[in-house]
Amino acid sequence: MKVKVGVSNRHVHFSKEDFKLLFGDSDLPVLKELSQNGEFASSLVVDIKTDKNILKNVRLIGPFRDKTQVEISITDAYFLGLKPPVRMSKNFDGALDVILVNGDKELLCKNSCIIANRHIHINSEKQDEYGLYDGDEVSVLVSGDRGGRLDKVLVKAKDNYNLELHLDMDEANAMGLKNGDEVEVIKGE
Amino acid sequence: MKVKVGVSNRHVHFSKEDFKLLFGDSDLPVLKELSQNGEFASSLVVDIKTDKNILKNVRLIGPFRDKTQVEISITDAYFLGLKPPVRMSKNFDGALDVILVNGDKELLCKNSCIIANRHIHINSEKQDEYGLYDGDEVSVLVSGDRGGRLDKVLVKAKDNYNLELHLDMDEANAMGLKNGDEVEVIKGE
Numbered sequence: 001m002k003v004k005v006g007v008s009n010r011h012v013h014f015s016k017e018d019f020k021l022l023f024g025d026s027d028l029p030v031l032k033e034l035s036q037n038g039e040f041a042s043s044l045v046v047d048i049k050t051d052k053n054i055l056k057n058v059r060l061i062g063p064f065r066d067k068t069q070v071e072i073s074i075t076d077a078y079f080l081g082l083k084p085p086v087r088m089s090k091n092f093d094g095a096l097d098v099i100l101v102n103g104d105k106e107l108l109c110k111n112s113c114i115i116a117n118r119h120i121h122i123n124s125e126k127q128d129e130y131g132l133y134d135g136d137e138v139s140v141l142v143s144g145d146r147g148g149r150l151d152k153v154l155v156k157a158k159d160n161y162n163l164e165l166h167l168d169m170d171e172a173n174a175m176g177l178k179n180g181d182e183v184e185v186i187k188g189e
Numbered sequence: 190m191k192v193k194v195g196v197s198n199r200h201v202h203f204s205k206e207d208f209k210l211l212f213g214d215s216d217l218p219v220l221k222e223l224s225q226n227g228e229f230a231s232s233l234v235v236d237i238k239t240d241k242n243i244l245k246n247v248r249l250i251g252p253f254r255d256k257t258q259v260e261i262s263i264t265d266a267y268f269l270g271l272k273p274p275v276r277m278s279k280n281f282d283g284a285l286d287v288i289l290v291n292g293d294k295e296l297l298c299k300n301s302c303i304i305a306n307r308h309i310h311i312n313s314e315k316q317d318e319y320g321l322y323d324g325d326e327v328s329v330l331v332s333g334d335r336g337g338r339l340d341k342v343l344v345k346a347k348d349n350y351n352l353e354l355h356l357d358m359d360e361a362n363a364m365g366l367k368n369g370d371e372v373e374v375i376k377g378e
Contacts, residue, residue: 173363
């Protein structure tokens with residue numbers, strides 16, 4: 001089975017409460033819809049600040065979530081001097097504290113920063129059709145100059161999801177992939 | 190068979206002529222020896238400049254070569270707005286022009302910039318022992334949170350080489366690898 005690649009750059013999902021503290025009482029402005037229904041890139045950005053460095057202009061992704069989640073790559077993590085754990089979205093086990101900055105406002109977001117675990121989104125109603133089920137761990141085969149196989153790709157099913165493999169910039173660049181490329185899903189190694 | 194990983198950050202191998210033009214008539218100062226006999230990191234750095242951006246403090250690697258070679262990652266390439274080809278060292282087919290900068294001196298290095306093809310160094314005399322031969326294309330298996338398989342790993346044999354897999358930062362970060370980690374070499378997929 002083939003699946004299209006969506007490459008995620010570093011980004012932040014804000015809780016409404018944390019957003020208010022940094023941006024005041026406004027809405028989260030929509031820049032463009034993303035491939036997963038309801039998700040959007042905002043026109044707003046924040047900086048991530050550590051003792052070592054500042055990573056500027058990190059995109060906010062909407063809508064608001066219950067808890068603020070900061071997703072960076074390992075390349076970003078070296079730049080910031082951090083070692084966040086590799087986690088699925090909304091799993092904050094061992095997630096790191098980081099300071100988010102908007103202009104002269106700063107907010108310490110505790111237990112928020114992770115490296116995203118690579119994953120495939122599928123529509124819940126198509127699990128039988130695809131033979132992929134929520135929680136499955138699969139691999140994907142990549143062809144080309146920088147081909148290979150990525151293991152430990154987690155399947156996430158939800159009723160408003162579209163079929164897509166989400167990788168971060170490190171993973172996409174390592175395998176020579178870009179948005180919209182197709183890779184093959186295999187079960188087992 | 191197991192092989193240790195050596196992670197290469199962006200770097201420049203200079204020709205003596207190009208070096209003179211940017212740094213004058215001095216030697217290339219040694220900062221530290223690298224894992225491959227005779228290769229060393231210099232204390233000197235240059236900036237890589239394009240119309241889009243400047244990548245600061247890129248390390249010089251010695252000794253001098255016949256032709257200047259600039260090796261960057263795809264992450265760096267996006268930052269600079271370039272699309273260099275994936276090539277083995279010293280293969281300049283389609284390599285890009287970049288401007289190298291030292292202080293107020295600039296040098297256009299034509300046909301110099303590549304993305305390094307992942308490769309394994311082996312000692313020529315140990316080819317039979319390892320069952321790996323110069324020019325072989327093999328794969329490596331990576332375990333861990335970000336495990337998988339990297340294909341199209343080229344074997345390079347030379348009499349002063351030590352056994353080592355060379356990856357760039359994108360590849361190492363995507364697979365959760367760092368300097369000195371071990372991976373398994375497999376022939377065929």
